[in-house]
Amino acid sequence: MAQLLRVTNETMLARSLRFVSMGGPSLTLDVAGRRILRVTDAQGLVGAETCLGREALEDENKDDLIKLLQGVAMPRQELHVISGPVGRGGEEVSVGLPVALLADLLLIDLNAVGPDEDPVAAPQEETAPPAASSDGSPAEGGGLAGFAAALGPSLVAWLIKGGSEDGRSEGPEEMVSHLDGFLGEEQASLEQQFDVLSAAPGDPICMTLGATLVEGHSIVAARIGASILLGVIEGDATTATLGAWRAALA
Structure with missing residues (x-):
């Protein structure tokens, strides 16, 4: 969840961020100016209707949005993010929900710290580079x-x-x-x-x-x-x- 919020918080220009969990669920957000403007798609997540129907998220939607974020950022599941053009028109940064507010509600520090901060970090074998052959090139097939x-x-x-x-x-x-x-x-x-x-x-x-x-x-x-x-x-x-x-x- 911390990584998801940090990626979103780093996105200043209007972009669409699609978060895909290897566990199945996916969530697509329009973001800009360190704010989540709207939810444009949700697959495999319960209770997405209240957020999907909003042109711009408001304070009353924050609890529902947090549940969707928690649903896609499941512990011990690899999470991928795909960036693309903003899903719908409008790049206003005065609407939507600030990422900092969501982080405060979840007691998450948006400032990246050491690798020991997260007890459910991905296993090393998921992120390690492929084995190299004797001449230093990647192993065949990798x-x-x-x-x-x-x-x-x-x-x-x-x-x-x-x-x-x-x-x-x-x-x-x-x-x-x-x-x-x-x-x-x-x-x-x-x-x-x-x-x-x-x-x-x-x-x-x-x-x-x-x-x-x-x-x-x-x-x-x-x-x-x-x-x-x-x-x-x-x-x-x-x-x-x-x-x-x-x-x-x-």
Whole structure:
């Protein structure tokens, strides 16, 4: 729950954040200016109707919202967040519920502290980089290249920069060139976003971006060690992406 609120609190510009629990439930929020503006989707969560029907959340909705947050941030369940364009119009930051208020009600410190603060942190094997071979490259089937292979045809173009997997790519030359140009200009911002969303700076992380090169497609970005993968993924491949990512870290 602390990580969920911290990610939301770091989001200043209007964005849609979809939190997906490996236990099944998912919750999509429109957020801006350290506030939760509205709930735009809820799957596998009881009592979501009162929040889903609101154009802007108000103080009377805070208890219902907290129950939804607790439902998706279940103990000992891996939680993923997918960032995209805001779900509905309006980027007002004077409406909605402040993240700081929710944190106070839940007795959560929004300032990130040491790794010992959370007794239900994810097991080490869920976040550790894949084993390396004798030459320092990721083990066969693991790493970012293994992640790309596991996604299969849904990953229509991709490239990797940095680390032992630097220079690997696949897909139409024009699309790979677009990805290379984007990464060349935005790598620092992308790495900063990785660190905002990961449990600790430098941790392996995968996220789906709202930007698209082709209509109906989205951008997947991932980091393991010093290597960064950027790819174009076809349609809504959320389930396939999560499964491939877990396999890459296994």
